[in-house]
Amino acid sequence: MGGEEPHRVAVGAPVSGAGGRPAGDPADDLPDGLMVADHEARVVVFNAAAVRMTGIPAETALGTDFRDVLPLHDAEGRDWWKCLAPYEGLCTRTRHPERVLFLPGGTELLVTAAYRRDRQGRVERFSVSLRDAAHRARQERDRADLVSTVAHELRSPLTSVKGFTATLLAKWHRFNDDQKRVMLETVNADADRVTRLITELLDVSRIEAGRLEMHRQVVDLPEEVRKVIAGRVAAGEAEDRFRFEARGELPEMWLDPDKMDQILGNLVENAVRHGAGTVTIVVEPDAHKEGAAVSVRDEGEGIPPEAVQRVFRQFWRGPGGNRRGGTGLGLYIVKGLVEAHGGVITVRRAPGGGAEFRFTVPAGAPDYAT
Numbered sequence: 001m002g003g004e005e006p007h008r009v010a011v012g013a014p015v016s017g018a019g020g021r022p023a024g025d026p027a028d029d030l031p032d033g034l035m036v037a038d039h040e041a042r043v044v045v046f047n048a049a050a051v052r053m054t055g056i057p058a059e060t061a062l063g064t065d066f067r068d069v070l071p072l073h074d075a076e077g078r079d080w081w082k083c084l085a086p087y088e089g090l091c092t093r094t095r096h097p098e099r100v101l102f103l104p105g106g107t108e109l110l111v112t113a114a115y116r117r118d119r120q121g122r123v124e125r126f127s128v129s130l131r132d133a134a135h136r137a138r139q140e141r142d143r144a145d146l147v148s149t150v151a152h153e154l155r156s157p158l159t160s161v162k163g164f165t166a167t168l169l170a171k172w173h174r175f176n177d178d179q180k181r182v183m184l185e186t187v188n189a190d191a192d193r194v195t196r197l198i199t200e201l202l203d204v205s206r207i208e209a210g211r212l213e214m215h216r217q218v219v220d221l222p223e224e225v226r227k228v229i230a231g232r233v234a235a236g237e238a239e240d241r242f243r244f245e246a247r248g249e250l251p252e253m254w255l256d257p258d259k260m261d262q263i264l265g266n267l268v269e270n271a272v273r274h275g276a277g278t279v280t281i282v283v284e285p286d287a288h289k290e291g292a293a294v295s296v297r298d299e300g301e302g303i304p305p306e307a308v309q310r311v312f313r314q315f316w317r318g319p320g321g322n323r324r325g326g327t328g329l330g331l332y333i334v335k336g337l338v339e340a341h342g343g344v345i346t347v348r349r350a351p352g353g354g355a356e357f358r359f360t361v362p363a364g365a366p367d368y369a370t
């Protein structure tokens with residue numbers, strides 16, 4: 001090998017490890033499979049992901065007619081290359097949109113293709129990108145599950161609202177005031193539940209789309225915790241149910257105060273509603289003194305060890321969770337909000353039994369600095 005560095009590396013040629021550049025073929029860094037054929041349909045690039053997805057070694061593929069290497073067919077069993085006739089067809093074609101195609105073994109792939117043509121419109125290069133379809137299929141299944149869960153969650157309170165209002169309208173004079181009051185209270189609570197569910201779903205969709213907007217400002221975290229506790233006490237909870245401890249000195253914390261309230265409010269509410277005994281909240285500097293750590297623990301039954309992996313998932317509710325009127329979205333949202341701050345949240349068994357949720361958030365910086 002001569003000492004001269006090529007000033008331009010042809011696609012597919014291995015890049016030398018010298019001169020500070022990473023070794024290997026950059027095409028191998030792609031998460032998608034890539035196959036490139038030259039003007040005579042011979043394979044010139046067959047990257048690592050393509051090898052992984054097809055199980056065909058690169059040595060076998062390179063230099064061979066790509067139609068023999070990648071015999072893709074559609075769901076009806078038609079040979080895709082025959083349908084496409086990439087080197088004949090219209091010389092104005094530049095690309096083919098994504099399609100689901102199959103390898104002979106039945107492997108499902110999402111395939112897109114693009115042409116590079118010379119001035120006469122002849123194919124110079126034909127590139128095919130391959131993507132694992134299993135992941136997409138799983139996502140679609142999850143979405144379908146989500147839609148049916150949401151539909152179900154909305155239907156049950158609405159069924160009750162409809163039932164009670166219809167009964168009251170039809171038989172108004174047959175009930176006494178107390179009975180009417182009970183029914184109206186149920187209707188009121190169910191309407192609140194629908195509203196809460198919709199608010200939470202909007203948060204979920206913002207988290208999933210990565211559209212949470214952060215508005216950071218200096219936040220006095222212990223003060224936020226005191227506010228959340230005061231709110232619960234004002235709403236009728238006994239004051240001695242809560243214990244609050246602020247340990248050590250926190251750095252200046254740049255957080256989104258509304259989101260912090262939501263996180264703290266959710267964790268404290270869970271501790272009160274799903275837990276039991278005293279709810280203890282501790283705010284302290286994190287292990288590296290670069291942020292804050294907050295833990296909320298109670299003395300109830302805690303989270304069963306086999307459910308620890310699942311508590312932060314959408315719509316997960318423990319035994320009795322449904323009866324307590326929850327949606328199972330709270331902790332999913334809490335996790336999303338903590339992560340939007342660059343933090344992490346975990347759950348474990350509290351020292352004296354019960355659940356202990358602990359999250360850490362870095363001190364952060366003003367929005368204009370990030």
Ligand SMILES: Nc1ncnc2c1ncn2[C@@H]1O[C@H](COP(=O)(O)OP(=O)(O)O)[C@@H](O)[C@H]1O
Pocket residue numbers: 266270271272274275298300301302303311316317318319320321322325326327328329330331332354355
């Ligand atoms: N402090 C806690 N103690 C025991 N179980 C809890 C606690 N916090 C949450 N859980 C369990 O986790 C589930 C999910 O919580 P969450 O996502 O907030 O939904 P929700 O409160 O609407 O049910 C709850 O239904 C409950 O079973």
Ligand SMILES: [Mg+2]
Pocket residue numbers: 266269270326330331
């Ligand atoms: Mg909750």
